[in-house]
Amino acid sequence: MYQTFKSLAITTGLAFVSLSSFASGANQPLVELHELLSQTRSLQGDFTQVTTDQQGEVVEENTGTFAIKRPGLLRWHIAAPFEQLLVSNGETLWVYDPDLEQVTINTVDEQMQQNSALLLSSDLEKLQANYEAEEVRTKGDEKVFALLPKDAGNSFERLEFQFEGDQLIGWELYTALGEKSTFTFEDLKVNQSVADKLFKFDPPPGVDVLDER
Numbered sequence: 001m002y003q004t005f006k007s008l009a010i011t012t013g014l015a016f017v018s019l020s021s022f023a024s025g026a027n028q029p030l031v032e033l034h035e036l037l038s039q040t041r042s043l044q045g046d047f048t049q050v051t052t053d054q055q056g057e058v059v060e061e062n063t064g065t066f067a068i069k070r071p072g073l074l075r076w077h078i079a080a081p082f083e084q085l086l087v088s089n090g091e092t093l094w095v096y097d098p099d100l101e102q103v104t105i106n107t108v109d110e111q112m113q114q115n116s117a118l119l120l121s122s123d124l125e126k127l128q129a130n131y132e133a134e135e136v137r138t139k140g141d142e143k144v145f146a147l148l149p150k151d152a153g154n155s156f157e158r159l160e161f162q163f164e165g166d167q168l169i170g171w172e173l174y175t176a177l178g179e180k181s182t183f184t185f186e187d188l189k190v191n192q193s194v195a196d197k198l199f200k201f202d203p204p205p206g207v208d209v210l211d212e213r
Helices: 002-009 028-037 116-121 124-130
Strands: 042-052 058-069 073-080 084-088 092-097 102-107 131-139 142-149 158-164 167-174 180-190 208-211
Touching: 028 124, 028 131, 028 142, 028 158, 124 131
Parallel strands: 102 208
Antiparallel strands: 042 058, 042 180, 058 073, 073 084, 084 092, 092 102, 131 142, 142 158, 158 167, 167 180
């Protein structure tokens, strides 16, 4: 279960940047998705991730908390069943596994297509370079957009963002192996103050540090 999450979560998205970063040539659904996401300067809350296999059987479930701040800042804390902490300052990504007493360090750019959580703080230019987008459906206040990777080597083949009105309420991630991970949010705090110290990380004393930058 631990390895399953790491392969999925070391893949998601909010493009928390201003419209001034818009790159010409982006397809219209990508522009619309970016316009929705860019209204959120910060987001905090609780999350649940449920992963099912091809038969729809639950193979993994994770719960935790997260904080995102535009541009590029991310803190993603899995509390159960196996603790893991991902912290990004926009340039560097730290992945801390307390049970393994290990910290892995990477650059954000190197991990962007393999870590769904990192897409939560990506900008439009990076999304445009790596993904196509399509509007899946609109019904009342509900809107769903899909991101489709251009690179066949990406760890997911489809990512769907779900909105109610202007608010992101969750997403679903699909892999080529037929697995689906559904992320849902609770107790969301939108555009409230978030301390910058949440996006800094110093490895605890005595842990192994694997610097892969």
